[in-house]
Every structure is written in structure tokens, then in C-alpha cells.
Amino acid sequence: MIYADRLHPLTVFLFYSSILILTMTATHPAALLPLFVSAVLLRGVQIGAKRTLAGTLVALLLLLTVTAINLFLVHRGAKILFFLNGRPVTLEAGLAGLSSGVMILTVILFCACLSRSLPGDRLLSLFSRRLPRFALLLRMAIGFLPRFRLRYREISEARGALGVASEKGMIRKIKARLSDLSILMTLMLEESMDRADGMRARGYGLPGATRAVTEPKSRRDAVLAVLLILLLVPALYPLFSGRGDWNWYPLDFSALIPDLSLALFFAAGTAIAVLPVILEGKETLKWHILRSRI
């Protein structure tokens, strides 16, 4: 995420949304597996091998659950493993479940990577140009929440210390909580009047409001965006042509290895996912070397 810090949030966002779309639409194991591997590698580069491997158990549990659900719900397929309650449990159903599990895991991993590469405020700045009112409202809400919590705690502490609330009876206690809440509402209304003054004093509501440009685009962004588009066209081809569709029922092992042209299309998709790994990995390596020199 050190490299991503130097990119415009839009570039980072486009990369991750492309990767996520590719992952969610990948049905062919030959398309999915490389994406999964790059997701693990990217996470490893971001937070270190140790912390990535620490998630193995949770990942295995997730895989096992999804596989098991599919295994016992779907009874299609030719390779019957055994019978349960008189119903066949098939290898195909197991593999299909495993593949869905890997897909879900990959999506989760990439989402985790995204939130590190693009923390909340950078993601927000992306929308603030297009949806200024919404962005301001969100910013106000974010700023407001901790105050709301703090105020409620202060009120209930101060009222609690009065001793009025601790007197006998459930109803009295509920009444006391309700009056705490009513104080909170009154205070918050008072405060929002002051806040509205603060906004008006600084010209809120005048026509022609602008947004601060805090993230200038660089040449690096342009290069990466062009690269992304060049890779995205072939990467999406299997999806739209239907050539990348994969069917587990019945199982055909020979189709697991795609022919050369399909492999090239898949490679384009893999390249989009591998690019962040290379860029971040280079950055991580650079810092390791720098530190060892100091």
C-alpha cells in the first residue's frame, strides 16, 4: 500500500474494481486459481507472510463450510463418492463447492487489500467530486458520531452520580434512561443550531460551490490506466463470448487445461491482478534493502 499511496485514488479504485469483477465472474478453475494466488501474494506483500498465514485456519474453515454445504445439497454428477440417507454424494459437487469457496475467499482477500490500499478518507475523496452533497453529509456524520457517543456517556454519568436513576424499581430506571436520551436530543439540537451557524458564517449554500483538489493525477496514473484498459479488453473477452464458462457437472478433466487462445485471455486477467503484487512487492523489497543498508 506504499505504492498505492502515490497513485490517484481513482487509479487504485479502477484496478481493484476490475480485479473484483474478474474474480466474481471467473468460473473456470484456470482463471480463478491464478487470481487466488495473486490475492494471497498481495496480502502477503501488504501485511507480511506471518500475518497472512495466521489467517489460514479461518480460510480453511470457510472453504470447508462452503464445500460441505454444496456437497450435501447438490446431488448431481457422475463420480459418486458414497451415499448419505440414500442420496448420492458426488465428487463434482465437492469440487464445485470448493471452487465457490476459493472465489469467495479471493474476493474477501482483495477487499481487505483494497481497504489497505485505499483507506476510507481517500475512497471518500473519490466520490466527493461527483456527489458533493452526499460526501459532505457523510463527512458530517463521521465527525458527529464520536461526539454523540461521548455526550451520551457524559450525560448518563452525570445523571447517574445524581443518584436519581439508581433509586428502586425497573420503571424508574427505564424512565431515567429515557430522560438521558431526551437530554441528549435537546443538547444535540442546540449544538446543530450552532453548527448551522458555523456553516452559514462560511458561506454554505451559496451557488457555485467547488471541491478542493487534493489528489493530483500524475503520469504514473495515466500509464497504469492505459495498461489497465489494454489488459481489460482481452481479460473480459472470455466472459462476454461465453468461452470461459465452466461446468462442473459432469466433470471433464481434459477441459481443465485451456487451449492456447483461452489461456492467453486468462493470462491478461491474471496480469491485472499480478501487477499490484509486483508494484507493491518492489516497494516492500526496496524498503528492506534500504533498511539493511542503514
Next chain:
Amino acid sequence: MAYLAVSDLTFTYHGAAAPVLTGCDLSVGEGEFLLVVGPSGCGKTTLLRTLKPALAPYGETTGTITLDGAPLDQLSPRDAATLIGFVGQDPERQTVTDTVFAEIAFGLESTGVEGALIAGRVAEAAGFLGISHLASRKISELSGGEKQLVNLAAALALRPRLLLLDEPVARLDPPAKLRFLSAVRRINEEAGVTVILVCHDTEELFPAVDRVAMMENGAIKSILPPREFVRKAQNGDLPFVPTVPRIWLLSGGTGEPPLSVREGRAWLKETIRATPENVPEKGDAPTGKEEFLSARYLWFRYGRNAPDVVANLSCSLSAGEILAVLGPNGAGKTTLLKLLAGILRPVAGTIRYEGKKGLPKAGRNAISYLPQDPALLFASDTVREELDEMTGGDPDGAAKIEKLVARLSLGGLLDSHPYDLSGGEQTRLAIAKLLLLSPRVLLLDEPTAGLDPVAKTDLSTLLRELANEGCGMIVATHDLTFAAETADCAAAFFNATLTSPADTFRFFSANRFYTTQAVRLTRDLTRVCLTADEAVAALRKAEGGTP
């Protein structure tokens, strides 16, 4: 030609019977620094808000206001937003967004500054006020002083020519206050921005401002340079004269009135030409009184891995004693009070009450806690209901309330809404609520925040009376003068613990910098005096003694 000219301004709030402003005349030159003082409710805030079109209160206005020669109401909304900056009292309530950068940029975005230029304008304002390092911080994580500087930067980024400040430092501790005021002074001196500042605490301001305006009953009574103001000060003005010139005035000083401690010491040396009297040590130390609330080796932190807020702290209180806990905001004073009130539980250490381990149950005849914002205690629509709430079921309740209402002069306010009371009145009402519980111990958190000097003196008197009736008190405050006037003992909160409490006189006379203006003035020159009144009495006596 005056930059801002107000003539015969009258203002009546919508639906109110009497006007708040009754014929105000004011003329402020370009680049002037004007201080406005006056008792609570005299119309200072209304006047200030009338000068900023977007904040002008709703009601009936007569008279004229001109800015730079043109009537104020002809100013375009955009110009009104940028040319006139405004910062109010409560640092918490003025911020709009979540981060410092977004906050300072808010006004620039609203007034349509080109997007690419905004970062530069934010940087300029933040850099000038020395808060550049806060740019990407969350507003909710800042201290009150930092928030107020952000509010100032937000106004400054719009490049105002007139800055209106409504008690901006009332809720800040002394270091934050000085930082804010020196920033305002720089904006005035280095950028030539005209400043109108409403402020109760005039101590550091008299040497800095060009003129002082005294407001009374909705009109400007006088508007004079600070030294003239001191010389012509009458009874009603006295509370607003800072300690040093007040001592000069009341002890019948001659020549130019001194404004700063340095000038004051020069004058005092000239006047008394006497060897310093030996400081009579007041018989104090361990008073031998029975301590009925004590804490031993308290530790507290807000989370397992959070820093210690209270570490190895011990203190004690006896009946009728007032202990002042001094220190900057955020030092842990509030946490200590909450521990003693039983709101928070210490991680380690013991609290004893009346010789027994543990705290009494919250309620009657026990320990009562006054939060910094008294409004937190108000749940009803009228003052009368607020008081009735505390006596539910007590047959003598009505009589008790009647006595308290008379004592705290709440009589005329019984049917008002608690939120419509002034700061001093709110504090009195909150104390009245607590007194209805007949507490043995009162814990008060910054009770002077936002009070005018008259209300402060009243509060001090009230607390002394309550102490004489046997109520023990711990007052957390950063107001040194208030502590010196009110408390028996004082201790400083520093590095998560309390320095050992000393008799107030010892505490303040031993300190050189962290002490009251009167001590700074009189140290080494004459008998050390804690307050202006003491100093005046001492000087009069000295004059009487030496022919």
C-alpha cells in the same frame, strides 16, 4: 473614515417586549483591535452577530451599519461570508466536517474558490497559525485549544478584513488561551485585519488592544484606550479591569496606569520604596482535621493498553475544606473527580469515606458531582421542574426549594427554560439541584468556564459559604485567580498525579510563574498577596503606616 460604523443601532428579538440593543454607536478604524467587555446579557453577542449578515438574529433592527463606506445589507452574500470572519465560544460546536483539512477547506469550497487553489489557501492559513502538522488529523481527536485554532484558521482562509470573535477563549486553559490570543494579535498586527473581540478574561488583553468598549444594557457606555479606561473606571467597570491596573487604581496610584506585570512592578517599586516585609507563614500544614474522604495510591487508565491517566495518586479532604485541583485541560482532573464520585472505578488503590473503605451510594447526604457542562443535568422544561425532580416524595421539599431559590437568586427564573439561562445562571441552577441532595462532598469540574467576572465572584462567595456550613469540596479548575480566592488548599495535576496539596497561600506564593497576577506583581517587593483585594488592602495599610 471608519472602516466599520454603527450608528444608533436598536434590535429587538422577534416576540420580545424590550430591545436588546438600545441605540448602539460604534466606529472602528481599519486595522484596529477592539476589545468589548460587559456583564452577561448586556447584548455583546447580539451586537457581534448583527455585524455578520449570515448570523444576524431574527428580529426588528433600526439604525445603520456601514462597512468600508457601504451599508452592510448591500454586501453580497459571498463578500459577507469572506470579508467578515466569525469564531464563537464553544470549540466543539463550530466544526462541520471530520478532518482538519476538510474543515479549513469548507468555507473555501462553499464560496467557490477554484478547486486547485484550495489546498494552497488551507496551507497558508494553517501555516500562519502554526497548525500545519494537524492537517490530516481527525477533529474529534484534537484538544479544545487546537479545535479553536482550526476554527480561526477556517475563518482566516477566507481572507477576512474584519474578524469577529465571541468569547473564543472562555473554554480554553491558560496556555491554549495565550496561544489563541497571540495568534489573533498576529493576524491583527502582521496582516492588518480589523479585530473585534468579546472577552470576559481581560488579563492578558489590555496591553494588546487599541481600545476597550464597555457595554451596558444594550448600549456602548464608553469606548476608550486601555489606560484611559483604567483611569476612568467606575464601580461597574471594575471587574473588567485586569488585576495589575485594578490594584493601581484602588490603591490610589498616580501617573500612567500600569497594564502588564512588568509595568506594575516598576510602579510598585517606585511607590513603596520599602524593604519587603517578612512573609508571615500562615499556621497551616496538617490541620489535624479529620479527613472524611481520602484516596490512597489510585491508578486508572481507560483501556488495557492505554496510558495511565491517574498514577499512584493520593489525596484527602476534610469537612468544610475546599481543595483546588489545578492543571491544564486533558491532564486528568475530570478523571480524578469521576473516580471520587464513583462514576469510574480505579484500577488499583483504595478510596475511603468516613473511615470506611468504598464510596457511599449515589444520592442524598453523599457525594455530588457537577460536570463541566451543567446543561448535562437538565432534563425538564422549566427551572421549577428541574428543582422538583430532586425532591420527589420529600414532604419538606417545597420549603427547601424556596430557601435555595432565595439564596441562589433563582427567583425570577423559575418559569424559564434551563437552556435559556446564562452560563452563570445555569451553574447556579445545577448547584441548586445538587444542594437539594444535601451533599457532604461537592465535586466541581471547571465551574468557572464561560462565566463573567461578576458571576465568578458570586460563585466564589457561594462556595465559601457552603464550606463554612461543613460541605467539603474539590474544585477542578485552570482559573488560578478563582482558586486563590476560593480554596483552602491547592494541588497541581501533573504527569498523571497530584503534587502534594499545600495551603493555598503557600502554593501560590511559592510559585513564580504558575500563580496569580497579584503574586507576580507583589513578589519580593512587598508582602506577597494572592488577590487584588489583598494587595490593595496591604498597600493602603503601608501608606497609612508610613507618613
